[in-house]
Amino acid sequence: MTITRARGLAAALAGVVAPLPAFAAGGTPKIDSGDTAWMIVATALVLMMSLPGLALFYAGMVRKKNVLATTAQTLATVALASVLWVVVGYTLAFTPGGAWIGDLSRFMMRGLTVESISPLAKTIPESVFMMYQMTFAAITAAIVLGAVADRMKFSAMLWFMGLWVLIVYCPVAHWVWGGGFLQTGGTLDFAGGIVVHINAGIAGLVAAIVLGKRRGYGHDNLAPHNLVLTVIGVSLLWVGWMGFNAGSALAADGRAGMAMTVTHVAAATAALAWMVAEWLTMGKPSVLGIVSGAVAGLGTITPAAGYVDVTAALIIGVVAGVLCFYASTALKKKLGYDDSLDVFGVHGVGGIVGTLAAGVFATSAIAGPEVRGLIDGNGGQVLTQLKAIVVTLLWSGGFTWIILKVVDVVIGLRVTTEQEIEGLDLHLHGERVE
Amino acid sequence: MTITRARGLAAALAGVVAPLPAFAAGGTPKIDSGDTAWMIVATALVLMMSLPGLALFYAGMVRKKNVLATTAQTLATVALASVLWVVVGYTLAFTPGGAWIGDLSRFMMRGLTVESISPLAKTIPESVFMMYQMTFAAITAAIVLGAVADRMKFSAMLWFMGLWVLIVYCPVAHWVWGGGFLQTGGTLDFAGGIVVHINAGIAGLVAAIVLGKRRGYGHDNLAPHNLVLTVIGVSLLWVGWMGFNAGSALAADGRAGMAMTVTHVAAATAALAWMVAEWLTMGKPSVLGIVSGAVAGLGTITPAAGYVDVTAALIIGVVAGVLCFYASTALKKKLGYDDSLDVFGVHGVGGIVGTLAAGVFATSAIAGPEVRGLIDGNGGQVLTQLKAIVVTLLWSGGFTWIILKVVDVVIGLRVTTEQEIEGLDLHLHGERVE
Amino acid sequence: MTITRARGLAAALAGVVAPLPAFAAGGTPKIDSGDTAWMIVATALVLMMSLPGLALFYAGMVRKKNVLATTAQTLATVALASVLWVVVGYTLAFTPGGAWIGDLSRFMMRGLTVESISPLAKTIPESVFMMYQMTFAAITAAIVLGAVADRMKFSAMLWFMGLWVLIVYCPVAHWVWGGGFLQTGGTLDFAGGIVVHINAGIAGLVAAIVLGKRRGYGHDNLAPHNLVLTVIGVSLLWVGWMGFNAGSALAADGRAGMAMTVTHVAAATAALAWMVAEWLTMGKPSVLGIVSGAVAGLGTITPAAGYVDVTAALIIGVVAGVLCFYASTALKKKLGYDDSLDVFGVHGVGGIVGTLAAGVFATSAIAGPEVRGLIDGNGGQVLTQLKAIVVTLLWSGGFTWIILKVVDVVIGLRVTTEQEIEGLDLHLHGERVE
Amino acid sequence: MKLVTAIIKPFKLDEVRDALTSIGVAGLTVSEVKGYGRQKGQTGIYRGAEYVISFLPKIKVEVAIDDRDVERVVEAIKKAAHTGKIGDGKIFVMACEQAIRIRTGESGSEAL
Amino acid sequence: MKLVTAIIKPFKLDEVRDALTSIGVAGLTVSEVKGYGRQKGQTGIYRGAEYVISFLPKIKVEVAIDDRDVERVVEAIKKAAHTGKIGDGKIFVMACEQAIRIRTGESGSEAL
Amino acid sequence: MKLVTAIIKPFKLDEVRDALTSIGVAGLTVSEVKGYGRQKGQTGIYRGAEYVISFLPKIKVEVAIDDRDVERVVEAIKKAAHTGKIGDGKIFVMACEQAIRIRTGESGSEAL
Numbered sequence A, B, C: 001m002t003i004t005r006a007r008g009l010a011a012a013l014a015g016v017v018a019p020l021p022a023f024a025a026g027g028t029p030k031i032d033s034g035d036t037a038w039m040i041v042a043t044a045l046v047l048m049m050s051l052p053g054l055a056l057f058y059a060g061m062v063r064k065k066n067v068l069a070t071t072a073q074t075l076a077t078v079a080l081a082s083v084l085w086v087v088v089g090y091t092l093a094f095t096p097g098g099a100w101i102g103d104l105s106r107f108m109m110r111g112l113t114v115e116s117i118s119p120l121a122k123t124i125p126e127s128v129f130m131m132y133q134m135t136f137a138a139i140t141a142a143i144v145l146g147a148v149a150d151r152m153k154f155s156a157m158l159w160f161m162g163l164w165v166l167i168v169y170c171p172v173a174h175w176v177w178g179g180g181f182l183q184t185g186g187t188l189d190f191a192g193g194i195v196v197h198i199n200a201g202i203a204g205l206v207a208a209i210v211l212g213k214r215r216g217y218g219h220d221n222l223a224p225h226n227l228v229l230t231v232i233g234v235s236l237l238w239v240g241w242m243g244f245n246a247g248s249a250l251a252a253d254g255r256a257g258m259a260m261t262v263t264h265v266a267a268a269t270a271a272l273a274w275m276v277a278e279w280l281t282m283g284k285p286s287v288l289g290i291v292s293g294a295v296a297g298l299g300t301i302t303p304a305a306g307y308v309d310v311t312a313a314l315i316i317g318v319v320a321g322v323l324c325f326y327a328s329t330a331l332k333k334k335l336g337y338d339d340s341l342d343v344f345g346v347h348g349v350g351g352i353v354g355t356l357a358a359g360v361f362a363t364s365a366i367a368g369p370e371v372r373g374l375i376d377g378n379g380g381q382v383l384t385q386l387k388a389i390v391v392t393l394l395w396s397g398g399f400t401w402i403i404l405k406v407v408d409v410v411i412g413l414r415v416t417t418e419q420e421i422e423g424l425d426l427h428l429h430g431e432r433v434e
Numbered sequence D, E, F: 001m002k003l004v005t006a007i008i009k010p011f012k013l014d015e016v017r018d019a020l021t022s023i024g025v026a027g028l029t030v031s032e033v034k035g036y037g038r039q040k041g042q043t044g045i046y047r048g049a050e051y052v053i054s055f056l057p058k059i060k061v062e063v064a065i066d067d068r069d070v071e072r073v074v075e076a077i078k079k080a081a082h083t084g085k086i087g088d089g090k091i092f093v094m095a096c097e098q099a100i101r102i103r104t105g106e107s108g109s110e111a112l
């Protein structure tokens, strides 16, 4: 397949052909069964990251009385984001339109047939490309909710997430991957450091601040009630991330293979790095630390996955593990916000570090001749990356704040004190885990 | 790949070539690595639907004392159905034979080599086609058991399921997909609305009635003991269903992509529809409701998956969510049977609705020129569908009843009262969950 | 793809072309998108076998107080083995080097680009081949730990596993698959009966003996605390094993299809065989027995997967189920060692039986003309297999013993009595499951 | 007042509760306990290793009552919890000096 | 000495513990129990089948104290556990003849 | 008769049971409880937020015995449960007016 996603639309329309032998299929759209096989599976893998991956990752970390409510948030968000995506989200994000937003040519997926091919992915059916991108929108939204676990009304959550997908996610996806101004400006984001992790991370931080701390924060035991669930969740996130990062090559080729390799290496390295950092500073290596490290490594390598080599992945892994450990413990304590499940500390910080790392370590040897980072002598790439980070932090942070304030005024964001003490499972859903 | 499964053998033997560009490979059997890659994975995905998907879906909904027994039923049924399938099931269902049943040319899989290709799937090895179909037989049988959870003897369960696979599943699969009379009669069943869901749904209903209600039904609390397990189960069912429905294209192509798309859309829509219906009528949206809605949507879109567009999927999703909600609550109560885990309410009703919906919404724009439903002006298709539904209800319902009565006479179907009160885990398997 | 893994490097370098039509692509390395799609997914599947598959399989069988510590062992071992693999493990195992060990040409994966192809797998990127092999190294190491569950220090475990991967796993992998003396000597090991199962099984046995029995062995109740976790784990092992065995064809072809078929058939058959054997001898079929049987069948078919037909798979399944049942109960009791989770009884015995079975049942009809077992009149193959078994038992057993003794002297292997009684979760990781 | 504590077999709980309510007992408290007594736990075998489950699951029922009801309550429990097989359990009667209903502040028999 | 046993609503546990420690109670023991009383369990509906949850989750607090502290302790629990809604629970007072601290062997009031 | 209740550290349960059976106690009942006392729970830190685990897991052992066995039973528990470290627990002795064996109807010391 000719065009990797991050180089995207502009290049695609210009018919640029990457001069790598493996990519020699040329610019004419033609469905390849191998690429299609891989991308269907990659879509299933990313779906598995949300359901049950993220749902369990989060459910294991809350208290027992909120475990079902936490899964309900992920389930409902994925369902809602999926429906919004086929109705209007995909067309806003991935049709040409302009620098800021796509057009409405695929509203309600009109015109989509078994033969359709998007100019953004010339060797697979457009239905597969659309679905693959849908799973990204769904998981990004669902990640945000970790920051406000244990205290948000289910109805408010639905309104928030629906609006957030349309107002925050779709534009940012368009800017970076759909031919928008960040992509044409040369921003590197292979699989979603900006679109997914920074975007969700800052939204989580803002949401945690707007909703306020959990009751009991700082004196009650808010530790995870069942980390076995979290271990299952992270494991499936890890496996699914192969679809997330290697799938972002949009083809079954050497690029996908390299992306898979550095993804796994960064995850393993960061898991060990967080483990060691915690062991040294707190006396014991916790299971929560090991899995948090893995997620930090996975999130951090994401924007760089198709551009860097194994040595860079080892470095990125160590930095991700140590920095996210610091951000989720000492730093969070200092700043005093209650980001329940460390969405900002892991995804936000990881996304920022990884997006910068892509600017530093991207190398033509892996990424093709047009892509060069600091180590290839192109220091400007780091600035380009920085600009995209700042723009995304402002847009996502700002609109998250506005949406939440509006929803708060209209129906209220937070459950009552009694509901919070007795648990959301019983009060919001009428169920409990024995 | 040339021939979609539901159009099957007759067409295949006649060498009909679907006039879609993506299907232009022609009628000569030749293994394609992309199609093979996808179908191996699709097989693994459908296996994952049973183990651990369905096992957990069911295990979370029973009471704690029966959780292991419930997983044992799924495990043993999958193992048994698999062995029966290679011995005689596959050849009964998927070799030419006649209108009612296949022949014995593949008894014990004799003659199967690395080069074998079935005329029903011309671009993949026959071993893969056989395995893919095996996973369908296994999960269909395992679905039935939800209706009799908490009260069936393990030995009786094994006899019942072994006989059921041979006497009920294999013929019905042959009729619809193996060149039998329903297929040649034009019935549309893309991925198993009839063969899987109606078949299992009616068998479950009959079995629930034959075995009688659970002790305590109507006054004891029979609510799910741990819906986290159910959420994991449904999530893996959802992910695996990509293999189930998109895999039924038997190729990695645009047809598979569209099938995946409408499958996911219907699932998400039905999850939201059941959630809203329950919220409005009962006051709270339960997690059980959201996941049941998803399963209802998945089951309902199944027969229509390769034939309809996204708009139809949205409609089918809403109808599935609302109707199955009604069937599993108000209607079940009115009729007074105890279908423990709503096999009929979800799979039976969903399968019927979806099979009719395939007759209504099938459109040549998606399904190719030979396939036309009511919206393409071919009202007769709905009647064809209806006929197949009735035939399947009668055959499956009737033989399920006969098999159960015979097993009851010979070894007895139901555990003793003491076993039922103290739990099947301890009494049937000598184990318990702490 | 031309060369199946077990025939490996020597053949590959000599440019031997297997005379099966499906393999006709010839000897020139060229990335095929279908094969690549399948092998990326196979890699993800084998990763899923470890995380969360094996982690849950083991976690469910220990007592509640050690459940998190058990998952921590798998997590940390996979991470550590992965990092060691890219640094030096892969190059030791899978570069030409000599009869005993590879060279250092891929140290730190230097020279690996998107275009690299290994002579051992000529239709997929080397990055994918390297990652696929990495997942084997990781799971083999992690399997060992089941034998010493509930009593090993986390720090000692890390040192043991790191050294074991380099000193035991890498050489054995090189001998059998990387062009070493067992491979050139004609040993058949399709997917790891020797490299994975015998290797891990004997290491586990030695480790169990060196560490000594669990406190309370023989009088306390050491039964599994939550077999639902174990059922999830085994189900994911089963699904992932499709990637393990069918992936070992290194291509999406008929060979992969047959390997998948016999793998599943042996698993299902062995599950039923263990179930029946236990039912007859102990009075009840336990869930632990059914899933142990499935794992026994999967492990036993592994070395034979690409070489045998369905009838042989049924026989191997029955033998595996019955023999491993005997080894894990009566035999273990007689011998008196405490292999906590039956690593030797299931993987060791299964691996030995399967490796011999490959020598007996391998048939040219499935495996290609160069491969002939006893049933094809080549009794010598059984002796070749036996030799490889003995060599591996000695090397792995011996070095496992030496590594453990060294680690014991330096930092000590076993936790304190108080830690063992109160649980590793709290003492080693500062966490507990509610 | 008396506090009557009964240790019973788990599957007898519903019968005991019904028996008590049918003679007018308005409230009771139950908890899950483990018992050790004449009824020996089964010998389990787990993969070749034998062990004895020495503690068996039991239910503890506590009910505070008026002095004059002791006989009837003890009888009711005895009858409802009886299977005649070893391990049926025990009933203990202790003096309770005071009882208070938290909601209303009532005390003594009023509070029961 | 007395043993005061209180059956309270679970979400009142923290308040009761704080109330007791603030009047100088140094130790107590809690357990999870299920209660049956005037407060009727909700009627649940699970997929069309109605049922009654007759036992509600409660917390049992046991505290051994000196005779002279009974009034204050009972008052403290009463106040802290009170919501005024049905199901608030009960307090029982029983005589305790002896108390021993295992660590030191001290007995009587010393041991509390 | 007396009812002796001991709150002990969980990992001492087996020793306490063995000690009691070795002096002829035929039955006892145990339950999982949580204790609050001089032994302060650890301060936990979970991702930068400190909190106090104020309740620690303990085991409650209840054994009904004859008056004349009190001393021996208390001694046995004291010795077996002793570690000398804070949090070892407490033993309470209360009068038990009546005991009945449900299976046989025996009462008094016969029933123990």
Ligand SMILES: Nc1ncnc2c1ncn2[C@@H]1O[C@H](COP(=O)(O)OP(=O)(O)O)[C@@H](O)[C@H]1O
Residues within 6 Å of the ligand: D007, D034, D035, D036, D037, D038, D039, D040, D056, D058, D085, D086, D087, D088, D089, D090, F026, F027, F028, F029, F030, F062, F063, F064, F065, F101, F102, F103, F112
């Ligand atoms: N002395 C005792 N003190 C406290 N509980 C006891 C005592 N003896 C028996 N129990 C409880 O009663 C249960 C039944 O006693 P057991 O001796 O097994 O049967 P039975 O009462 O039929 O002789 C035990 O499991 C235990 O919970």
Ligand SMILES: Nc1ncnc2c1ncn2[C@@H]1O[C@H](COP(=O)(O)OP(=O)(O)O)[C@@H](O)[C@H]1O
Residues within 6 Å of the ligand: D026, D027, D028, D029, D030, D062, D063, D064, D065, D101, D102, D103, D112, E007, E034, E035, E036, E037, E038, E039, E040, E056, E058, E085, E086, E087, E088, E089, E090
């Ligand atoms: N006679 C009793 N003996 C033991 N426990 C009782 C008794 N009566 C009530 N309880 C306990 O007190 C709890 C509250 O009692 P309930 O009658 O529901 O409310 P209230 O005390 O407000 O009238 C019950 O759930 C039960 O645990």
Ligand SMILES: Nc1ncnc2c1ncn2[C@@H]1O[C@H](COP(=O)(O)OP(=O)(O)O)[C@@H](O)[C@H]1O
Residues within 6 Å of the ligand: E026, E027, E028, E029, E030, E062, E063, E064, E065, E101, E102, E103, E112, F007, F034, F035, F036, F037, F038, F039, F040, F056, F058, F085, F086, F087, F088, F089, F090
């Ligand atoms: N007054 C009391 N009433 C009831 N239980 C108590 C009381 N004091 C202590 N306990 C129980 O005894 C346990 C041990 O007491 P603690 O004060 O921590 O240690 P120690 O007995 O060694 O001084 C506590 O956790 C609690 O369960």
